[in-house]
Amino acid sequence: MSTPETTGNHDTDVLVIGSGPAGGTAALLLATYGVRTQLVTKYGWLADTPRAHITNQRAMEVFRDLGIEQDALEKGTPGHLMGDTVFATSLLGDEIGRIRTWGTGDDSRTEYAAQSPCAMIDLPQTYLEPILLARAAERGAVVRLNTELIDFEQDEDGVTARLRDRPSGTESTVRARYLIGADGGRSIVADRLGLPLEGQMGKAGSMNIVFRADLAQYVAHRPSVLYWIMRPGADVGGIGMGLLRMVRPWNEWLIVWGYDIDKPPPEVTDEAAAAIVRDLVGDDELEVRIDSASLWTVNHAYATRLHAGRVFCAGDAVHRHPPSNGLGSNTSVQDSYNLAWKLAAVVKGQAGSALLDTYTDERAPIARQIVERANLSRDQFLPLFEALGVVGGDAEGIAKALHAARQPDADGAEQRRAVREAIELKNYEFNAHGVEHNQRYESAAVIPDGTVETVSRDGELFGRPTSRPGAKLPHAWLVDHKGARVSTLDLVGKGAFTVVTGLAGTPWADAADALARELGLDLHGVVIDRDAHDAYGEWSRRAEIGEEGALLVRPDGYVAWRRPSGAADLTEATRLLREALTTVLHRTA
Numbered sequence: 338m339s340t341p342e343t344t345g346n347h348d349t350d351v352l353v354i355g356s357g358p359a360g361g362t363a364a365l366l367l368a369t370y371g372v373r374t375q376l377v378t379k380y381g382w383l384a385d386t387p388r389a390h391i392t393n394q395r396a397m398e399v400f401r402d403l404g405i406e407q408d409a410l411e412k413g414t415p416g417h418l419m420g421d422t423v424f425a426t427s428l429l430g431d432e433i434g435r436i437r438t439w440g441t442g443d444d445s446r447t448e449y450a451a452q453s454p455c456a457m458i459d460l461p462q463t464y465l466e467p468i469l470l471a472r473a474a475e476r477g478a479v480v481r482l483n484t485e486l487i488d489f490e491q492d493e494d495g496v497t498a499r500l501r502d503r504p505s506g507t508e509s510t511v512r513a514r515y516l517i518g519a520d521g522g523r524s525i526v527a528d529r530l531g532l533p534l535e536g537q538m539g540k541a542g543s544m545n546i547v548f549r550a551d552l553a554q555y556v557a558h559r560p561s562v563l564y565w566i567m568r569p570g571a572d573v574g575g576i577g578m579g580l581l582r583m584v585r586p587w588n589e590w591l592i593v594w595g596y597d598i599d600k601p602p603p604e605v606t607d608e609a610a611a612a613i614v615r616d617l618v619g620d621d622e623l624e625v626r627i628d629s630a631s632l633w634t635v636n637h638a639y640a641t642r643l644h645a646g647r648v649f650c651a652g653d654a655v656h657r658h659p660p661s662n663g664l665g666s667n668t669s670v671q672d673s674y675n676l677a678w679k680l681a682a683v684v685k686g687q688a689g690s691a692l693l694d695t696y697t698d699e700r701a702p703i704a705r706q707i708v709e710r711a712n713l714s715r716d717q718f719l720p721l722f723e724a725l726g727v728v729g730g731d732a733e734g735i736a737k738a739l740h741a742a743r744q745p746d747a748d749g750a751e752q753r754r755a756v757r758e759a760i761e762l763k764n765y766e767f768n769a770h771g772v773e774h775n776q777r778y779e780s781a782a783v784i785p786d787g788t789v790e791t792v793s794r795d796g797e798l799f800g801r802p803t804s805r806p807g808a809k810l811p812h813a814w815l816v817d818h819k820g821a822r823v824s825t826l827d828l829v830g831k832g833a834f835t836v837v838t839g840l841a842g843t844p845w846a847d848a849a850d851a852l853a854r855e856l857g858l859d860l861h862g863v864v865i866d867r868d869a870h871d872a873y874g875e876w877s878r879r880a881e882i883g884e885e886g887a888l889l890v891r892p893d894g895y896v897a898w899r900r901p902s903g904a905a906d907l908t909e910a911t912r913l914l915r916e917a918l919t920t921v922l923h924r925t926a
Contacts, residue, residue: 349375349479350684352498352513354486354526356383358462359652359669360519361469365403366677368476370832372684375511376470376478377500379485383470386547386629387461387584387591390562391439391663393773395809396670397455398894402830406455408468413458416441418560418586422767424721424760426567427619428555428581431739433567433721434760435559438767445768452774452800453812454824459562461584462666486525489516491647515680516648519669522636524654530645532655536638536708542574542598543635543659545591546610547628552618553587560586563767566617567722569731573597576635576659577718579617592617593660598634605630635659637712639704643697649676656704661714662766664707667773672700678832678892679782682922687858689923691781698780707772710797714766724755765797774800774809782891782921783807784898804881804888806896810837813875815865823869825876829890833859834897836914839884840866842903848910852918859892860918889917897921 351367353360356378367374392413400406420441424433439457440449449457474480487508489498496516501508518526527534556564566579575595582591594613596603603609607627614625636657643655652669676696682688722728725738742752775796779785783806790805802811813825829835836849846862853860865871865884882888885903887910888896898917904910918924 346512347495347514348511349373349513351375351515351517351680352377352496352511353517353519354378354498355519355521355652355654356380356466356470356480357519357521357652357669358389358465358469358666359654359673360517361466361473362399362670363517363519363651363673363677364478364480365405365469365473365476366673367681368473368478369403370677370681372677372681374473374478375481375513376473377481377484377486379483379503381483381503383466384462386545386631387463388545389462389465389660389663389666390459390582390584391667392458392460392465393663393667394449394453394455394457395773395776396667397457398453398826399670399674401455401826402894403472405468405472408472409460409465410456410458412464412468413460414562414583414586416457418583419457419459419562421559422561422563422565423559424565424567424578426735426739427617428552428564428566429619431736433725433739434756436760436763436767438561438563440768440770442768445770448770448799451812452770452802454814454826459583465666486520489526489529489648491516496647514647514684517673517676518648518650518654519652519673520654522653522657524650526648527640527650527654530648530650532640532642532645532650534638534640535705536636536657538636538638538657539598539634540637540712541635542596542602542632543576544594544596544603544605544630544632546594546605546613546630547584547589547591548610548614549589549626549628550614550618550623551588552590555618556583556587565718567725567727567735568616569735570595572719572722572728574635576661577715578721581617590614596632602632605632635712635715637708639701639708641701641705643672643701643704644693649693649696651676655701656708658708658711659715661711662707662769662772664711664772668703668707671703671776674893675700681832681892687856687922689925691923692921695780695782699778699782703776706776710765710769710772714763717762717765720762721756721759724752724759769797770800771795771797774802776809778807778895781923782897783895784917784920786899786901802879804879804896804899806899808896810888810890810894810896811879813871813879814873815869815876816872817869826894828863828869830892830894832892833861834892834918835890836860836862836887837890838862838864838887840864841883841885842887843867844904844907844910845887845900845914847907848904848914851907851911852915856915856918856924858918887914889914889921891921
């Protein structure tokens with residue numbers, strides 16, 4: 338069996354580089370799991386611009402497991418203010434069309450609610466990062482600001498990182514068992530590690546302009562987080578169209594606007610930024626306060642290997658893409674959710690070190706998937722320009738095209754149909770529920786059961802709950818002993834393995850309790866209709882196993898092993914479960 342790694346000369350178990358969504362989540366998870374953790378960031382504080390913001394249901398499920406869901410809800414903008422997304426010639430100009438987004442439409446609201454106990458919110462990075470870091474520090478993580486990674490070396494026993502205190506220039510070293518590079522799209526860790534990166538960097542030029550202005554009279558009646566603006570130049574660079582993004586309703590905003598990356602980058606002075614704001618809003622007299630303006634490039638790149646030896650990378654360090662679909666911070670959170678429990682299991686001696694290789698096996702395909710999806714969504718604005726015949730058009734050309742599209746003749750009808758279809762295509766960006774929920778894992782930390790997943794609907798648009806190994810445990814509402822609703826997801830996680838079964842499968846739960854003691858594992862059994870009542874019958878409809886069967890669920894909520902039928906007795910249940918755990922955790926027999 339595995340043995341805990343000794344403290345030896347290690348200053349910490351895990352050193353995390355970077356305080357963004359990936360690094361902050363990793364530090365919080367590891368501290369929650371009782372792993373000695375240090376986090377360093379070269380900056381003097383956390384995010385100073387509200388870059389990432391869409392927070393999908395899966396990320397909220399991670400926060401729920403960590404006990405910070407309420408923190409996020411208190412700081413985030415709720416769904417009913419997010420989803421009436423507008424396409425227009427300016428905020429005050431002609432509307433081209435609208436689309437209900439982020440699961441707020443009548444057709445998708447039930448779909449989203451059935452998939453998860455959590456709601457989607459808009460949580461800017463400036464609000465998310467303090468939650469993560471404050472909670473991590475409360476739970477024992479050491480957080481060091483103004484501390485820059487200079488270099489690192491690894492050997493068979495650990496990683497030695499050379500750090501610099503930026504205010505004083507003083508250098509020091511930290512010896513850790515493992516290092517996580519969550520240091521963003523210009524990752525020093527990924528570069529030093531030589532992780533193979535496929536795709537293209539610097540695909541297009543873009544700028545962010547953060548500003549304050551009271552726009553309530555223009556948007557409160559059509560509340561959304563995104564207002565897409567078709568202005569001259571909107572098809573150059575950027576993320577597909579000009580964007581007015583709500584940061585806080587309705588007086589704090591962020592504009593995304595493109596520039597030609599093949600030309601010298603523009604100088605975005607406060608005056609130039611204010612002019613862009615007024616142009617996209619359509620109000621030349623608008624009172625504007627510019628908070629910041631910055632240039633960035635659209636990337637289409639992903640790492641095919643996410644770690645080497647004792648050093649791992651997560652977040653934007655290994656998947657670099659435009660913000661389309663809102664996948665960036667959500668994927669970063671899930672990278673850390675996948676990695677943290679594995680590191681904890683190895684550090685505590687509950688798993689063999691080969692378990693850590695499954696991080697790349699499971700998350701590298703996801704990195705590629707979301708990079709390609711985000712870039713395709715960016716490209717899928719082009720059909721709207723083509724439908725109106727305004728690719729590269731000026732203001733007069735856009736106005737004429739809209740006029741033509743409103744004529745009561747055959748040409749106008751055809752143009753309106755093309756516009757509707759182009760906007761409908763954007764469901765793959767704004768209602769891609771399957772992209773968010775259908776992430777499947779194939780690795781040596783998952784034991785296949787020989788079944789094939791049934792696909793009956795579009796896998797990008799619709800979630801497919803299943804209890805097959807390699808899928809996330811399906812959500813179903815249960816009722817606890819006090820009569821309160823609890824999700825199946827509330828009964829798993831918390832850094833532990835869980836065996837989920839029914840009343841007829843009680844021996845599985847007894848076996849879990851026995852093996853927790855025998856193997857020294859964080860493991861427990863949950864018996865549906867004993868520990869929580871399947872009052873609505875939702876679990877029986879979604880479980881895909883009989884109540885005498887069992888699911889072995891990992892700490893990240895993914896099904897590692899499935900047994901649809903019962904065990905003959907406690908002895909057989911214990912043997913089968915021991916074999917599954919030994920395999921998944923890469924323990925010696």
